[in-house]
Structures are given as structure tokens and as C-alpha cells.
Amino acid sequence: MDTLGRTGSAHVPATRTRLNRAQIAGFWGAWAGWTLDGMDSFVYALVLAPALTELLPNSGYAATPANIGLAGSILFALFLVGWGLSFIWGPLADRFGRTKVLAGTIFMFAIFTGLAATSHSVWELGFYRFLAGVGIGGEWALAGTYVAEAWPEDRRKMGAGYLQTGYYAGFFLAAALNYTIGAHYGWRAMFLTGALPVVLAIIVLMRVKESDTWRRAESLSHGAARRRGPLAEIFSARYVRRTLIAAALLTVAIIGLWAGAVYEPAAVIQLAVKGGATKPEAARIASIATGVLSIGTILGCLVLPPMAERIGRRLTLAIYFIGMACSIALAFGWAFYLPDGLATFIGLLFVLGFFGGNFALFSLWLPEQFETRVRATAFAFCTSVGRFIGAGVNFGIGAMVLHMKTLGTPIALTAIAFVIGLVLIPFAPETRGEVLPQ
Known part of the structure; x- marks a missing residue:
């Protein structure tokens, strides 16, 4: 047995373990929350x-194109800072349980997304998006942790992939809403639809049961680890390397994909307008393109x-x-500058x-690297670091867009982050074939 309490490679049975009703209900609650989280995130874009x-x-x-680009980058950076502060949810989930705190994150992002519809200035919109970001940021860590712990060992890896599809199904849902509600009723109506997850939060709180894995860990959680606290524990000699590498790899993923x-x-929209489309037509084309992006990601x-x-x-x-x-x-860097590059x-x-x-890998991999008593804290912290750095990168992108008077090249340069990520990957632990540490 190694220092993390694993027992070596897990034997995968020929027949997969059947999911019980509680595991199925818990998954759909987590998936729906992650879907609506993705919808909420992409509504802003x-x-x-x-x-x-x-x-x-x-x-x-x-309202010049340059000012819209700069203000958009600043507001998105504020949103990412809110996401970054979401690390507060991890220790709460390790102490009080996954489902209660998961419901709290859904409730928070839903309320403040709905309030964004009442904005009268960019400052109000930025404030509401910041607070919505705090709620949204915690959902992935708690949903990923819950599914990893609640599903049987031979099903949880695929469960991570299924869970991650929810976020991008949310992109598709946002695109569909923009094609219909947004095109006819405007941006305020789009933000109002983001308030609907309040209902889901109530359902999660009332219907989804806590995982047995967390219950067992909570009953046995005593001594130095509890006195130290989970946030301090993930920086102990036992975990510090994997914490820092996981946070760095997630930072790369967040910078590039976002x-x-x-x-x-x-x-x-810029390419469609350049090709002769009207602004309403261009907005619809953007919705279709978002659907294409979402299908690819799923x-x-x-x-x-x-x-x-x-x-x-x-x-x-x-x-x-x-x-x-x-x-x-x-x-x-290439298709954006073609004379007729929209289709390409x-x-x-x-x-x-x-x-x-690639985000699905983190839903699978992060829970394998940490024990139950600190798992949600580690997941939340590692995802939060990338969001803080991503906020700074977005300020830089906004400044580059303003200086270069173009959108394409500044975004293309974020590909450099993935080169850095390739250098870091060998330092991460390989957990293939290992069971979830208890």
C-alpha cells in the first residue's frame, strides 16, 4: 500500500456494476447543475x-468596437476572479457534505445571473457577473467530486466523461436560447433564463443523497488532519507537488479554452458581417457556430x-x-483572416x-489524486488558481485587442499556454489502473 492508501491496480469486472436509484438521481442532479452552469457561463459570451x-x-x-472588446475582457476577468474565489466551497463540502454545498453554488449563480438582467451600467453588470462567478466556480469541483465518490469504481471513469458533457450541453442550450429568446427579446431576457436553476438547487437539496464515501470519511475524520484543515493538508509534504502540478495544468486548460x-x-459575428450578413443574421450564425463547438466538445x-x-x-x-x-x-491566427473564412x-x-x-480528464483524474477528506478542497483549489491567472490573461488579451485593433492574433497566441502544459505533464502522477483513494 502506498502513501495515499491505495491497494494497487484495481480489477475491472467483466460486467459493469449496476447503478442504484440514488446513484442515478445524484448523477442527473450533478449533470443538470453543470449543464445550467455551462449555459449561464456562455450566455455572457x-x-x-x-x-x-x-x-x-x-x-x-x-460603444465602439474597441471599447466593447476592452470592457468585455474586463467584465470577463471579473467573472473569472469570482470563479477563483470559489475555492471557499471546497472546505465547506469536505466538512458539511457535497450535496448541501452543491445546492448552495447553484442557488448563488442562478440568483445573480437573473439580477444581471436588471443592470443599468457596465459596473452593475460586472458586479452581478462577479458574484455569479463565485457560485458557478464551485459547481464543477463539487459535482465532479460527488460523481467520483458516489459511482462504483468500474463506472466512475466514464461517469466523469458523462458529467463533463453537461457543461457543453449548456453551451448548446445557451445557443438555442439565443437563437430564439435572445434574437426576439434581447440580452436581458437571456440573463433572466439563467435564474431558472434556483428550482434545481431546491431539488438537489431535497432529493439527492450524500455519497457513502463521504459519510464514511466524515465518521472517521479525526486527529491532526481535522485540526490542520483540508486547505492546509493539500499543501503538506504528502500532497504539495500534485496540488501545484494539477493547478498549473488546469490553468493551461482554462486560459486556452476560455x-x-x-x-x-x-x-x-465579425466574419459573418464581413461576408455580408446583417447583425441579426450574424447573431444567429454565431448561435449555430456555438452549437458546432458544443457538439465537438461533447x-x-x-x-x-x-x-x-x-x-x-x-x-x-x-x-x-x-x-x-x-x-x-x-x-x-489563420482562418479568421481569410477573405471568406467563415465556413473554415x-x-x-x-x-x-x-x-x-480535455476538461473531462480533470473530472476523472483529480479525484484519483486525493483522499476523500480533502478531495473537494483540492478540486476547488486547483480549478480556482487557473481562474485567477485566467483573469489576468484576459486583461492582457483585452489590452492586445485594443492595441492591435484585431481579435484573431491575441487569441491565437494563447496556444502558447498549451506548449507550457506539455512540459508540465510528465511531472503529474499517472493513476491509470488505481482505485479511488479512501
Whole structure:
């Protein structure tokens, strides 16, 4: 037995363990929360241009393309800072349970997304998006931790892939809402739809049972670990290396995918307008392009778990990082500048989306690296670090867009982050074939 309490390679039975009703209900509660989380996150990207066109003049600024780009970057950076502060949910979940805290995150992001519809200035919108980000940021860590602990060992890897599809199904849902509600009723109606997850939060709180894994760990959690606290524990000699490497790899993933995904609608709109489309037509094309991106990512999430089981976690992540670097560089650095590059750009979005499914690996891999009593804290912390750094990168992207008077090149340069990630991957632990540590 090693220092993390594992018992070596797990034997995978020929017949998969059947899921019981509680495990199925818990998964769908976590999946639905992650779906609505993804929808909420991407609503902002889809309504960025019309919302800032209205709010900038109310705030004393001209609604020029440069100002919209800069303000959009600043507001998204504030959103990422909120995401970064979401590490507070991890210790709460390790202490009080996954489901109660998961419901709290859903409730928080739903309320403040709905309130964004009442904004009268960019400052109000930024404030509401910051607080929504605090709620949204905690959902992934808690949903991923819950599914890893609640599902049987021979099902949990694929469960991570299934769970991650929810976030990008949310992208697709946001695109569908923008194509219908947004196109007819405007950006405020889009934010109002983000308040609907309040109902889900209530259902999660009342219907989803806590995992047996957490219950056992809680009953046995005594002594130095409890006195020290889970946040201090993940920086102990036992965990510090894997904590820092996991946080760095997640930072790479967040910088690259979010740069591409958040600016994708604006890029598509610019290309469509350049090709002769009206602004309403361009907005609809952007919704279709988002759907293409989402379908690609869902497929990438489903392909990843069996690949990670066959060739290992590290090699799988390396392949996905190489795919992300190439697709971002080609889409924003090449197709964006073609005379008639809209179709090529949208085609590359599918590839970008597929390799953007690398996030599913973290839902699978992070729980394998930490024991139950600190798992949610570690997951939340590692995801939060990337969001703080991603916020700084977004300020830099906004400044580059303003200086270079173009959207494509600054986004294309974020492909460099994945090269850095490839250097870091060998330092991460390979956990293929190992059972979830208790």
C-alpha cells in the first residue's frame, strides 16, 4: 500500500456494476447543475456585444468596437476572479457534505445571473457577473467530486466523461436560447433564463443523497488532519507537488479554452458581417457556430475516458493539449483572416471543441489524486488558481485587442499556454489502473 492508501491496480469486472436509484438521481442532479452552469457561463459570451452596446453609453463611454472588446475582457476577468474565489466551497463540502454545498453554488449563480438582467451600467453588470462567478466556480469541483465518490469504481471513469458533457450541453442550450429568446427579446431576457436553476438547487437539496464515501470519511475524520484543515493538508509534504502540478495544468486548460470559447461568438459575428450578413443574421450564425463547438466538445468528453484508460492520463492530456494548440492557432491566427473564412473558421471550431474536452480528464483524474477528506478542497483549489491567472490573461488579451485593433492574433497566441502544459505533464502522477483513494 502506498502513501495515499491505495491497494494497487484495481480489477475491472467483466460486467459493469449496476447503478442504484440514488446513484442515478445524484448523477442527473450533478449533470443538470453543470449543464445550467455551462449555459449561464456562455450566455455572457453570446450577449456581450448587444449588452455592452446598450450599457457603455449609460456608463459614459462610446460603444465602439474597441471599447466593447476592452470592457468585455474586463467584465470577463471579473467573472473569472469570482470563479477563483470559489475555492471557499471546497472546505465547506469536505466538512458539511457535497450535496448541501452543491445546492448552495447553484442557488448563488442562478440568483445573480437573473439580477444581471436588471443592470443599468457596465459596473452593475460586472458586479452581478462577479458574484455569479463565485457560485458557478464551485459547481464543477463539487459535482465532479460527488460523481467520483458516489459511482462504483468500474463506472466512475466514464461517469466523469458523462458529467463533463453537461457543461457543453449548456453551451448548446445557451445557443438555442439565443437563437430564439435572445434574437426576439434581447440580452436581458437571456440573463433572466439563467435564474431558472434556483428550482434545481431546491431539488438537489431535497432529493439527492450524500455519497457513502463521504459519510464514511466524515465518521472517521479525526486527529491532526481535522485540526490542520483540508486547505492546509493539500499543501503538506504528502500532497504539495500534485496540488501545484494539477493547478498549473488546469490553468493551461482554462486560459486556452476560455480564450477560444468566450471570443468565438464575437469572431463569428465579425466574419459573418464581413461576408455580408446583417447583425441579426450574424447573431444567429454565431448561435449555430456555438452549437458546432458544443457538439465537438461533447464528443471529445465521451472519447476521453476510454482513451485515458487505455493509454494513461498523461498521454491522453498531451494529445488533447496538442489538439487545442493547433486548433486555436489555426482558427484565430489563420482562418479568421481569410477573405471568406467563415465556413473554415466554424469547421475548426468543431476541432477546437473536441480537444476542449480535455476538461473531462480533470473530472476523472483529480479525484484519483486525493483522499476523500480533502478531495473537494483540492478540486476547488486547483480549478480556482487557473481562474485567477485566467483573469489576468484576459486583461492582457483585452489590452492586445485594443492595441492591435484585431481579435484573431491575441487569441491565437494563447496556444502558447498549451506548449507550457506539455512540459508540465510528465511531472503529474499517472493513476491509470488505481482505485479511488479512501
